Amino acid sequence: xxxxxxxxxxxxxxxxxxxxxxxxxxxxxxxxxxxxxxxxxxxxxxxxxxxxxxxxxxxxxxxxxxxxxxxxxxxxxxxxxxxxxxxxxxxxxxxxxxxxxxxxxxxxxxxxxxxxxxxxxxxxxxxxxxxxxxxxxxxxxxxxxxxxxxxxxxxxxxxxxxxxxxxxxxxxxxxxxxxxxxxxxxxxxxxxxxxxxxxxxxxx
Numbered sequence: 001x002x003x004x005x006x007x008x009x010x011x012x013x014x015x016x017x018x019x020x021x022x023x024x025x026x027x028x029x030x031x032x033x034x035x036x037x038x039x040x041x042x043x044x045x046x047x048x049x050x051x052x053x054x055x056x057x058x059x060x061x062x063x064x065x066x067x068x069x070x071x072x073x074x075x076x077x078x079x080x081x082x083x084x085x086x087x088x089x090x091x092x093x094x095x096x097x098x099x100x101x102x103x104x105x106x107x108x109x110x111x112x113x114x115x116x117x118x119x120x121x122x123x124x125x126x127x128x129x130x131x132x133x134x135x136x137x138x139x140x141x142x143x144x145x146x147x148x149x150x151x152x153x154x155x156x157x158x159x160x161x162x163x164x165x166x167x168x169x170x171x172x173x174x175x176x177x178x179x180x181x182x183x184x185x186x187x188x189x190x191x192x193x194x195x196x197x198x199x200x201x202x203x204x
Contacts, residue, residue: 002026002047004135009040026050076123121145128177136173144174153189159200161193 005023016035019027026046030039059070098104118141125139138147148171152164167175167182175181 002042006040006042009037013037013039072123072126076119076126124177125174128173132173136170138170138174139177144177147171147174151185153192159197161189161196163189 005026009017009019009023009027009029015037017037019029026043028041028043029037030041032038059074061070061073065073098107121141121144125141125144129135129139138144151167151171153161154164155161163186167185172182175185
C-alpha cells in the first residue's frame with residue numbers, strides 16, 4: 001500500500017495536489033513558495049509503529065519459493081476454500097440432491113473444474129492489480145465476469161453478427177490481465193461471425 005501511495009504521490013510532483021487524510025498519515029510533504037508539491041517523504045516512525053502492530057504467521061512449503069510466492073499461493077487456496085464454503089451456503093450444495101453416485105461424482109467434478117478456472121482468474125486479476133497504480137473495484141472475480149459479460153454480439157439487417165459496442169476502458173484493463181486486448185476481441189468476434197454464417201448456410 002505504501003509503495004503504491006508513494007508512486008502515486010511522486011507522479012504528482014509539480015502540481016498543487018493536496019494529500020488525503022490516509023496519505024498524510026504516512027507521508028510528509030514539501031511545497032515550494034507557489035504551493036507546488038516538490039517532495040514527499042515517508043514518516044519512518046509512524047510506519048515502524050504500524051508494522052509493530054502487524055501480526056505474523058509461518059508457512060512451510062515443500063517446494064522452494066520466495067515469501068511473496070508462498071503467500072500468493074496460500075491466499076489463492078484460501079479463496080478456493082471460501083468458495084467451497086460459499087458453494088454450500090449460497091448454492092444449496094450442502095446437499096447434492098442427486099440420486100445416483102455417478103450424478104454426484106459428475107456434479108462435484110464440474111464444481112472442481114469451476115474452482116480451478118475461478119482460481120486462475122483470481123490470480124491473474126491480482127497480478128494485474130500489482131502492475132497498475134490504482135485499485136479499482138471491478139478487479140474482483142465476480143465484478144470482472146459481470147463486466148466482460150457486457151461484450152455481446154448482435155445480428156444486423158445484413159444477417160451478419162457484429163460486436164454490439166466497442167470494448168470499454170474498463171474491459172480493456174480486465175482483458176489485459178489475461179494478455180488479451182480489444183483487437184483480440186474483434187478478431188474472435190469476426191471468427192464467430194464467420195462460423196455462424198457457415199452454420200446458417202448449412203441449415204438452409
